[in-house]
Amino acid sequence: EHKGQPTVILAQTVKGWKLGSGFEARNATHQMKKLTKTEIKVFRDRLGLEIPDDQLEAKLPPYIRPAEGSPELQYMLERRRVLGGSLPKRTTDAKALAIPHDNPAFADLRAGSGHQPVATTMAIVRLIKDLVKDKTFGNRFVPIIPDEARTFGLDSIFPSAKIYSPKGQTYEPVDGDLLLSYRESTSGQILHEGINEAGSMASFVASGSSYATHSEHMIPIYIFYSMFGWQRTGDQMWLAADQLARGFLLGATAGRTTLNGEGLQHEDGHSLLIAATNPACVSYDPAYAFEIAHILEDGLERMYGENAEDIFYYLAIYNEPMLQPAEPQIPGLREGILKGLYRFSPAESDTGPRAQILASGMGMAWALKAQELLRSDWGVEADVWSATSWNELRREAVACDEWNMLHPDEPQRTAYVTQCLADTPGPVVCVSDWMRAVPDQIRPWVQHDYTSLGTDGFGRSDTRAALRRFFRVDAESITLAVLTQLAKSGDVKREVLAQAIGRYGL
Numbered sequence: 001e002h003k004g005q006p007t008v009i010l011a012q013t014v015k016g017w018k019l020g021s022g023f024e025a026r027n028a029t030h031q032m033k034k035l036t037k038t039e040i041k042v043f044r045d046r047l048g049l050e051i052p053d054d055q056l057e058a059k060l061p062p063y064i065r066p067a068e069g070s071p072e073l074q075y076m077l078e079r080r081r082v083l084g085g086s087l088p089k090r091t092t093d094a095k096a097l098a099i100p101h102d103n104p105a106f107a108d109l110r111a112g113s114g115h116q117p118v119a120t121t122m123a124i125v126r127l128i129k130d131l132v133k134d135k136t137f138g139n140r141f142v143p144i145i146p147d148e149a150r151t152f153g154l155d156s157i158f159p160s161a162k163i164y165s166p167k168g169q170t171y172e173p174v175d176g177d178l179l180l181s182y183r184e185s186t187s188g189q190i191l192h193e194g195i196n197e198a199g200s201m202a203s204f205v206a207s208g209s210s211y212a213t214h215s216e217h218m219i220p221i222y223i224f225y226s227m228f229g230w231q232r233t234g235d236q237m238w239l240a241a242d243q244l245a246r247g248f249l250l251g252a253t254a255g256r257t258t259l260n261g262e263g264l265q266h267e268d269g270h271s272l273l274i275a276a277t278n279p280a281c282v283s284y285d286p287a288y289a290f291e292i293a294h295i296l297e298d299g300l301e302r303m304y305g306e307n308a309e310d311i312f313y314y315l316a317i318y319n320e321p322m323l324q325p326a327e328p329q330i331p332g333l334r335e336g337i338l339k340g341l342y343r344f345s346p347a348e349s350d351t352g353p354r355a356q357i358l359a360s361g362m363g364m365a366w367a368l369k370a371q372e373l374l375r376s377d378w379g380v381e382a383d384v385w386s387a388t389s390w391n392e393l394r395r396e397a398v399a400c401d402e403w404n405m406l407h408p409d410e411p412q413r414t415a416y417v418t419q420c421l422a423d424t425p426g427p428v429v430c431v432s433d434w435m436r437a438v439p440d441q442i443r444p445w446v447q448h449d450y451t452s453l454g455t456d457g458f459g460r461s462d463t464r465a466a467l468r469r470f471f472r473v474d475a476e477s478i479t480l481a482v483l484t485q486l487a488k489s490g491d492v493k494r495e496v497l498a499q500a501i502g503r504y505g506l
Contacts, residue, residue: 143221457471
């Protein structure tokens with residue numbers, strides 16, 4: 001009856017209400033799974049149900065449905081009609097977006113970096129900066145930054161996109177005299193959340209589900225220190241899946257050895273493993289900028305094109321500058337990048353001992369150096385493969401196995417990773433800047449002698465080179481791992497192993 005002010009209603013509930021004295025308001029209610037016959041009769045009497053005692057003696061009490069035309073049934077059916085039907089469903093009239101495949105930003109990444117070393121974090125930031133400027137598409141992007149915008153190079157979009165603030169610029173920034181100073185605006189496009197990963201994920205979910213809540217596609221791109229994503233806010237990433245949110249999560253400074261010096265809290269070797277547990281998450285560990293161009297373009301199409309899927313992407317990106325190669329002319333390159341594996345650097349010769357090295361992210365640089373050491377020091381040839389997604393390789397392989405189990409009378413499917421390696425000689429050695437469990441996901445579908453190298457355990461605050469030696473993932477350790485597998489098969493002599501350990505100081 002109160003008018004003119006908000007009204008608060010305090011409702012006191014009773015666990016087990018109407019279930020009798022054996023249940024009501026007892027702490028043990030959650031552990032009590034069944035009613036006794038006496039308790040069932042009390043329940044019937046309290047609710048005024050017209051059920052004779054003899055029906056209560058049956059193994060299962062009868063199912064009660066209100067009579068046709070009764071007020072109870074009419075009420076329930078009417079509420080269902082108002083809610084849109086008997087089964088819940090998400091309805092949206094958001095129109096598919098025309099993905100800017102011809103935007104030169106994608107071609108720029110595929111062209112490589114020439115003589116300038118560029119980290120993959122910087123490469124993807126450049127791509128975002130150019131896509132935000134797209135006149136027909138750019139206003140859909142929602143860059144989300146929890147902290148360290150300058151670390152990622154995102155200050156380059158401050159002047160144009162500006163930081164959103166409901167009150168606009170209310171202070172003189174300390175870097176106000178710089179070209180790339182903080183610029184806040186009521187019409188800003190960037191969400192600069194401060195040191196607030198939980199708030200950033202809330203913004204990701206809100207903008208990533210706006211196609212349903214507001215019938216407008218928005219494209220959140222949340223970039224964060226990799227360790228502060230799945231580790232700190234993994235539950236909200238599960239929430240994003242539950243809410244059918246779409247968008248890109250960018251785990252920058254990824255891997256266990258690329259952010260040494262700031263303590264163990266920054267050294268991430270397991271986010272990809274956690275990401276693998278999320279059915280809606282499509283995750284990648286790209287090594288090169290041209291791979292990122294294909295992945296991001298495909299993600300835009302899959303999430304915002306004509307046949308939009310309820311998925312979101314996680315990309316592990318690195319802060320280690322390297323010369324970005326131009327996109328190689330390899331048959332089936334795009335398919336391999338998106339499915340998770342392609343041969344980047346074939347062996348130079350078919351003679352002598354052979355091996356296969358699979359690497360992802362920063363591991364590609366170590367693998368390519370190991371390829372050279374194996375050839376020059378030991379006369380061993382190796383193919384080097386870029387494993388852009390261990391998680392997607394496993395997901396596809398599991399799907400193949402399930403299909404085969406349910407269709408025994410039809411031609412059986414072969415996992416993509418099995419197809420790739422089917423005719424290749426020698427053992428398989430996998431390496432990444434992640435714990436071994438990440439590449440070990442594909443082990444059941446590799447029909448070769450198999451070993452993996454990874455960054456298991458806690459990190460150390462030392463040089464990157466020292467960390468990689470400590471974890472046995474550097475080029476020399478990969479070389480020893482390959483030789484060890486070849487020694488087991490008799491393709492090289494066992495005394496070679498001691499020689500390698502001595503030569504490389506392992």
